[in-house]
Amino acid sequence: MSERIPETETGQDQSGGLRQRKRRENHNRIAATGLKLFIDNGFEATTLDMIAEAAGISRRTFFHYFKSKEEVLLARETRDFPDALRNGMMKMRHHVAPWPAAIECLLTLASRYETRDSFAIDRLLRSTAALRARKCAFYEELEQVLGEAMDELWPAPEQQAAHRVIAMAAIGVLRLALDDWRRESAMYPVAHYLQNNLSVIESQF
Amino acid sequence: MSERIPETETGQDQSGGLRQRKRRENHNRIAATGLKLFIDNGFEATTLDMIAEAAGISRRTFFHYFKSKEEVLLARETRDFPDALRNGMMKMRHHVAPWPAAIECLLTLASRYETRDSFAIDRLLRSTAALRARKCAFYEELEQVLGEAMDELWPAPEQQAAHRVIAMAAIGVLRLALDDWRRESAMYPVAHYLQNNLSVIESQF
DNA sequence: TAAAATATTGCACTGAGTGCATAAAAATAC
DNA sequence: GTATTTTTATGCACTCAGTGCAATATTTTA
Incomplete structure (x- = not known):
């Protein structure tokens, strides 16, 4: 997978250890790719599998970041x-x-x-x-x-x-x-x- | 299509043919049994199968009366x-x-x-x-x-x-x-x- | 480097909701 | 009355959201 994603993003992602940074990166990435898919395909037509795949995580992991x-x-x-x-x-x-x-x-x-x-x-x-x-x-x-x-x-x-x-x-x-x-x-x-x-x-x- | 629909409105269930009367009866019965089950068991713990069974209809028929x-x-x-x-x-x-x-x-x-x-x-x-x-x-x-x-x-x-x-x-x-x-x-x-x-x-x- | 804590994943499951095809029942035509 | 048409009920198979659990991988700490 991709190693370091500099992630300038809107706010600072500078703090905490590796774990916290990864967590924030994943969270942002899921939100961003999800929103893009929603805009492109509509909310209902976008499945969790599509989001998970596009965000490079497993379907199950999605639910560790968002509860729905x-x-x-x-x-x-x-x-x-x-x-x-x-x-x-x-x-x-x-x-x-x-x-x-x-x-x-x-x-x-x-x-x-x-x-x-x-x-x-x-x-x-x-x-x-x-x-x-x-x-x-x-x-x-x-x-x-x-x-x-x-x-x-x-x-x-x-x-x-x-x-x-x-x-x-x-x-x-x-x-x-x-x-x-x-x-x-x-x-x-x-x-x-x-x-x-x-x-x-x-x-x- | 339906011919005469006297439509007594909110009150009596006297109108229409057998079909309309049954429809109204089913609708009311599903709503009433559903509400009772919700009150007794909670909304999420009540499944559609429970409602359907208690109302004496099939699970599939439920969706001809309520869309969710x-x-x-x-x-x-x-x-x-x-x-x-x-x-x-x-x-x-x-x-x-x-x-x-x-x-x-x-x-x-x-x-x-x-x-x-x-x-x-x-x-x-x-x-x-x-x-x-x-x-x-x-x-x-x-x-x-x-x-x-x-x-x-x-x-x-x-x-x-x-x-x-x-x-x-x-x-x-x-x-x-x-x-x-x-x-x-x-x-x-x-x-x-x-x-x-x-x-x-x-x-x- | 070893041990403890946390994150990721796969698998199997429940439950809501839908499409489709068929059977049953009611309304209408004859 | 019976035949026909329209509406309704049902079963089956399916998709998808969401959860529990156990195993694996990764990060932190000791």
Whole structure:
């Protein structure tokens, strides 16, 4: 097999021993080849055997890296974005109120969605009922994370319901903005659509 | 093709020929026995063979009635509630604004959730990641339906974004209310928790 | 270099879901 | 009534996702 794969990749793969490096390399390679196959052949038409073979591992080993086929598609977004949202929100201590804090946070993070793969991934996420459902669950997770961050920033048990409502509204605006962004084929940056939808919500209540 | 389909709708199973009656009976029986098995043994531990045998049909025939195991669990809610929501909303013509219309509609429909099976079904819907995701998707469908009803009631293309935001907020409040209702083991009717959460949202924006 | 820890693999298995061909049953035509 | 057509039920064989287990290979450590 191939010995050292320098792997400049997006983030550093410099740390740990041989084991950890290999693990990360395998993980990245499986995710990358899997995504490519999904884009080329569709999600359902891509079998685990195809992914395993293309990634140079055995079928059985695949499951030491991902617990399902879906996870290959969702891994990055599902892992990175919630953390980024939480961290981003916790930096908003200077705000006196949750709503403007959440908005500023989302405007900062919106650009994370503007990657070249976004469209292809979203197409895939709409291609089956199970994946569409996962996408919804992902947004619900964001609501959860955002609400909890607010609870930490403005600790007051009687405010938690309000925090959840605000988080729902904020993530709702994000969803609408991303829909618009894709509908208009990324004509403007995501932040632009976010602003548009914000003005809608603020004129309503 | 089928000639007369009297369609008594949700209620009586009196209509149609022998074929239609049998079909409905089988459908109901599979759903009922399936749900019972899910409650008793858990969703994953219940196999299609168990359901088929308990319902007195062959495994293969199961798939002429439901396209997946999940559908057995989701069939009723996913079919009835969206229609009820749409119909309920269309009756709110006398309202001048979407938000109070949606709220009155939800307050009317809330009692639909107060069935004896609600708790058991919800427990099941939380038991696996796939089912949790389906539940989210269900609420998203409600948002969609509600938003479209508003578009029909107050036709104005430039208002559609506002309608979607209002629908998201309304369904969001419903979700929070149902969570509260279950958390407090149905101490008060759903409408009570709905009112509580409404006051939260209306004090925020 | 030896021993312990961890990763990889193959094999056999369960269970969901589908395609296809055939038999049974119901609706319709005669 | 019987013949015909349409719809439904079933069995069989298959693909594919995912898991448990045991054996092998690789990395770490002692």
